[in-house]
Amino acid sequence: MVVKYEFEHKCKQSNARVGKISTPHGEFETPMFMPVGTQATVKTLSPEEVKSLGSGVILSNTYHLWLRPGADIVEKAGGLHKFMNYDRAMLTDSGGFQVFSLSDLRKIDEEGVTFRSHLDGSKLFMSPEISIGIQNKLGADIIMSFDECIPYPADYDYVKKSVDRTLRWAKRGLDAHQRKDDQALFGIVQGGVYPELREYCANELKKHDFDGFAIGGTSVGEPKEVYKEMLDMTMPHLPYDKPVYVMGIGSPVFILEAIERGVDMFDCVLPTRIARHGTAMCSNGRVVIRNAKYKEDFTPLDEECDCYTCQNYSKAYIRHLFHADEQFGQRLVSIHNIRFLIKMVEDSREAIRNDRFVDYKNEFYKKYGLDENSKTNF
């Protein structure tokens, strides 16, 4: 098996677990947060910086790289790792999310999805075979099934129809996969908020030799309670000896709730996106760095953080950079936010090993200024 999951320990307080995933480009401990580098770059950061933050794996995106610069060019460069000079594990999303996020420009049928390019308006067609073919050329260590990420809310009949189609697409992708020796393929569980559909989808996927499983259709605007229900109705039906990945979650609350339920991997643009707009995730809650109250605050974003930004720069300075529209500010907050989440999963792993993850989570929430039942998703 290309990607091997090794279980290490399950926390006595919950289903949270610690393990290790090995790939052709190194191994990483789980639970792990994966920064997103959609266009073969984690925006504003160099690969060396990303590595120094403690991430063992980053994402890139099939749809975006397909449009630009094109899969053939990445392949000619020697694959995504060489092209962007990143030698650790990488994962590519299938383009399935774009079916959702670009929904005003798409048409879905059994064969695949017809898009209109967001770059030049040209008509494009994506199918499971095309997505897997592109991902084979890109060469990430973990590639994803081409699925339909259903919006929330969606009615039962539509979700049922969509899940069946996603399952047929998953099988087609598996059949089309040409690099089973060095690229792991994960299946994606959909099913919206319906327990029987989630269970059904998981059970059908388990019949095939996927290397890991993802839970999709989350973080599409649903309330936190609904999110937790979707995890609860899905996790029991996934095999314990394979990695589990919840797609697209990045707020501390969503991540910690996933870890508590035994999830191993998560990715999100949230830390880097909000960083570029001046919001930092800190142990005492969010810091909107443009705020006037930081004008003369010469302390770090987060006194408890060990990142480059917090070791060297003050809120007043970073605030100045944002008001002066200087790019260095975006870099500094991006570095901090990614490190913050990775430090959070590092601390989670330690807590799990010490059988006190739920205590850790509650302590984190209290300091962050919220509790498990607060309404905010962040």
Next chain:
RNA sequence: GCGGCUGUGGUGAAGUGGUUAACACAGCGGUUUGUGGUACCGCCACGCGCGAGUUCGAUUCUCGUCAGCCGCC
């Protein structure tokens, strides 16, 4: 000293004899969850240089006054 032009929020700048003075930028606050994000959403002049007059009503008309700019002595 004389003549002309102009005076609207932090800035630039619309506008009208009569409901809440357009817009932009800045400022202030918020949003962002498998990145279509130099994005998005709020708030921000009880007042239109000052004073008086005309009018039912004036930022808008008239007179005076002050300030700035331009020109002429």
